[in-house]
Amino acid sequence: MxxxxxxxxxxxxxxxxxxxxxxxxxxxxxxxxxxxxxxxxxxGAEIKAEAANIRATREKKGDATIAEGAGAYVGPWAKFKQAEYEVVGEDEELASDEEYEMVEEEEDDVVESGTVLRAPAGALARRKEVEALGDETTTFHGSEEYDYQGRTYMHVPQDLDIDLRKEVGSATNFIPKKQVHGWKDHSGAVNALRFFPSSGHLLLSAGADTTVKIRDVYHDKELLRTYSGHSKSVSDICFNNSGTQFLSASYDRMIKLWDTEKGVCINKFTTGKTPHVIRFNPDPEHSNEFLAGMSDKKIVQFDIRTPNEVVQEYDHHLAAINTIVFVDNNRRFMTTSDDKSLRAWDYNIPVPIKYIAEPDMYPMTRAALHPSGKYVAYQSSDNQIVVYGANDKFRQNRKKSYRGHNNAGLGIDLDCSPDGQFLASGDQAGYVCFWDWKTCKMYHKLKAGNQAVTCVQWHPQETSKVATAGLDGDIRYWD
Known part of the structure; x- marks a missing residue:
């Protein structure tokens, strides 16, 4: 020392x-x-006495001839006896019931052994505010709800220099060069963008500010409606085939079905876990059904007509689900997960028909089906886009690898142009990247902000229009 x-x-x-x-x-x-x-x-005597006292509290070692039961041999593993119950002294008598006066329980109070614990005033005020709003609300922001013929914004405009009713993919696509419009109506990051099915005259967005918003892509390009009803960030959105309804999934563990036109919440679905990805079945026969990829590694199937009932459960992945893509004329679907694997399933049959997990695979966070229906492009977390066949074999196309952007650590969206000629993807550094589908060469990189661009969508009818959004909350429209 x-x-x-x-x-x-x-x-x-x-x-x-x-x-x-x-x-x-x-x-x-x-x-x-x-x-x-x-x-x-x-x-020495004190030490010996202390050791003897400790030994006295030890259980017997037992008889070596007895293997099990009472008196069985435990040898050096014999336990020390412990007082089972704490002895309460006379001076520590339990308080009588009369000493604790009955306390009237208020709605926002917690009674704990006679004392009242009140919630903080700020929390109560917020709770009352939310209760006053009701569960689901909607606000119409447009200049007028009906036009001179009594039609709402659901009507596909026909006074434009483009036919929005033609077949998707019939026009030749080109790469956009400059920003032509921007919307700054979300107060947080934008998590998902979806154009109205086939016509693309409306743009739906899901935000971290707990709201879903829809806006006009033509005419005044104004914000039309806000759908409020989630208490946490909205993770994904999906239109049904006709666009009359859409689903929103949120980190508050709820999936809600909304009427696109009126803003009314029609149904709610939950399994108690967080939904990461939702997809309506595009097949007309099963148009009332949708799949949800959950945080607890399950893919659950719901029917919108029976909200409290899980129709089917696909439980083979080992981690949270990231993507769901319907393939093979919607008879099958492919899923990826944080477990670094890809699985293919027959619809309604909860056993995978294909399981792919290579040692060099990374988690695939986003997916886009090629318009031909033969391939699916996946955003792989090692800064590349990989392509898998969407037919019987589900093999990776080793010749196709798109590089030149950074995507690791974020779910960054990607999309194929409607004619299948180009592939667009976001980037962590705020770029939008465009590749040639056949040659895998990067054509163009547009700077679309200082923060990560996580959402990219090609317009289904226009030749070169793309919508992008990301962590900065701004939605940009390119041409």
């Missing part, structure tokens, strides 16, 4: 001394054991 320095105290002087951890522990244990002096200051 090395002395450090002296200190004058009332009873003389004290010295600072260095103790090794072992010495300190042994002295500390000795005092803890009896609450008295360490063994150094005990006589």
């Amino acid at each position: 090395a002395s450090r320095k002296r200190k004058n105290v009332l009873t003389g002087h004290a010295e600072e001394v260095f103790l090794s951890a072992y010495t300190f522990q042994s002295k500390h244990r000795a005092i803890e054991r009896k609450g008295g002096p360490s063994r150094e200051h005990q006589s």
Whole structure:
């Protein structure tokens, strides 16, 4: 032990001394054991008596001839007896019931052994505010709800220089060059964008500000309606085939079905886990059914007509689900997960027909079906886009790898142009990247902000229009 320095105290002087951890522990244990002096200051008789007292509390070692049951041999593993119940002294009598007055329980109070714990005033005010709003609300922001013929914004406009009713993919696509419009109506990051099915005259967006918003892509390009009803960030949205309804999934563990036109919440679905991805079945026969990829590694199938009932459960993945893509004329679907694997399923049959997990695979966070229906492009977390066949074999196309962007650590969206010629993807550094589908060469990189661009959608009818959004909350429209 090395002395450090002296200190004058009332009873003389004290010295600072260095103790090794072992010495300190042994002295500390000795005092803890009896609450008295360490063994150094005990006589031999005291030490022996103490050891005998400890041994006396030990159970018997048992008989070596008995293997199990009462009196079985336990040897050196015999336990020490412990008092089962704490003895309460006479002076520690339990308080009588009369001493605790009955406290009227208010709605927002918690009663705990006679005392009332009140919630903070701020929390109560917020709760009352939310209750006053009701569960689901909607606000119409447009200049007029009906046009001169009594039609709402659901009507596909026909006074444009483009036919929005033609077949999707019939026009030749080109790469956009500049921003032509922007919407700044979300107060947080934008998590998903969806154009109205086939016509693309409306744009739906899901935000981290707990709302879903829809806006006009033509005419005044105004914000039309806000759908409020989730208490946490909205993770994904999906239109049904006709666009009359859409689903929203949120981190509040709820999936809600909304009427696109009126803003009314029609149904709610939950399994108690967080939904990461939702997809309506595009097949007309099963148009009332949808799949939800959950945080607890399950893919659950619901029917919108029976909200409280899970129709089917696909439970083979080992981690949270990231993507669901319907393939093979909607008879099958492919899923990826954080478990770095890809699985293909027959619809309604909860056993995978294909399981792909290679040692060099990374988690695939987003997917886009090629318009031909033969391939699915996946955003792989090692900064590349990989392509898998969507037919019987589900093999990876090793020749197709799109690189030149950063996507690791974020669910960054990607989309194929309607004619299948180009592939667009977001980027962590705020770019939008465009590749040629056949040659895998990057044509163009547009700067679309300072934060990650996580949403990219090609317009289904226009030749070169693309909508992008990301963590900065701004939605940009390119041409």
